[in-house]
Amino acid sequence: MKNITTPEKTTQELENDVTAKQIKFIDLYCSKYGELSATECAIRAGYSITSAYQRAHELLNPKTNPATAQIIHDRLMGNMEVWNLNKEKHMANLCRIQEAAKEKGQYGVVAKCEELKGKVQGFYVERNLNLNAEVSAEDSKERIRRMYDRDEYEEYAKAEIEAIFGPEPTKEEREATRKAKAKKKKQDEELMREMEKYQEDRKRERDRKYGLKSS
Numbered sequence: 001m002k003n004i005t006t007p008e009k010t011t012q013e014l015e016n017d018v019t020a021k022q023i024k025f026i027d028l029y030c031s032k033y034g035e036l037s038a039t040e041c042a043i044r045a046g047y048s049i050t051s052a053y054q055r056a057h058e059l060l061n062p063k064t065n066p067a068t069a070q071i072i073h074d075r076l077m078g079n080m081e082v083w084n085l086n087k088e089k090h091m092a093n094l095c096r097i098q099e100a101a102k103e104k105g106q107y108g109v110v111a112k113c114e115e116l117k118g119k120v121q122g123f124y125v126e127r128n129l130n131l132n133a134e135v136s137a138e139d140s141k142e143r144i145r146r147m148y149d150r151d152e153y154e155e156y157a158k159a160e161i162e163a164i165f166g167p168e169p170t171k172e173e174r175e176a177t178r179k180a181k182a183k184k185k186k187q188d189e190e191l192m193r194e195m196e197k198y199q200e201d202r203k204r205e206r207d208r209k210y211g212l213k214s215s
Contacts, residue, residue, distance in 0.1 A: 014067045021046050022068050025059055030075040031203065091120055101198060108191045109198050 015023065025045035029038060036044070038056035047055045062069035098113035162168065169177065 014071050017067050018071070022059060022065075025056070026068060026071050026075070029060075029072060031199070033076065091117060094120070097198075100202075104198075104201075106194055106198055108194045112191065112195065 009017075018026075022045075025041055025047070028036065028041040028044050032041065038060060039053045042052035042056040042059070043049055058064045059068045060072065094113050094117050098110050098117075101107075101109035101113065
């Protein structure tokens with residue numbers, strides 16, 4: 001990556017020129033790089049939902065915000081060595097995080113690390129379904145309209161659904177499925193909060209250790 005602004009100031013000096021909200025965006029964008037979109041980072045940093053997309057675009061643009069763009073560039077360059085993982089280093093990192101989480105009683109993080117270790121070693125097979133369409137969505141709709149009337153297509157769609165998912169569930173089965181989904185969603189949200197808290201705690205510990213400014 002090339003220097004995008006060729007500033008006369010150092011990264012530390014540039015950070016003194018930006019606002020607290022901009023620093024929060026920079027921290028989120030760099031620490032969650034590839035995990036959160038720039039818009040999501042802007043929202044979490046405190047920008048309005050209605051303007052977050054535009055604010056994120058501006059903060060990443062060296063023409064409109066050279067300081068923030070350069071700080072992000074410098075931080076990402078510094079992280080490149082960390083991201084250049086091989087299998088052994090990845091496993092070592094997971095083991096280290098797992099042990100640290102175990103000491104703090106963060107067993108959701110421990111379980112997630114164990115799952116990820118299994119995936120690294122090929123214990124799980126994830127299936128991805130890729131659908132390649134050679135016609136546009138509007139073309140597909142037009143073909144369906146020529147082939148069926150509404151009642152016929154409803155019957156066809158119902159038959160396809162039953163072929164994939166089985167017979168239509170009863171009211172009790174639907175309610176049980178709804179409750180199971182709600183429970184799973186709650187568990188996932190709790191685990192995500194626990195993971196985020198753990199990452200924030202680790203960042204604060206690193207900042208204290210190396211004398212860095214926390215967001």
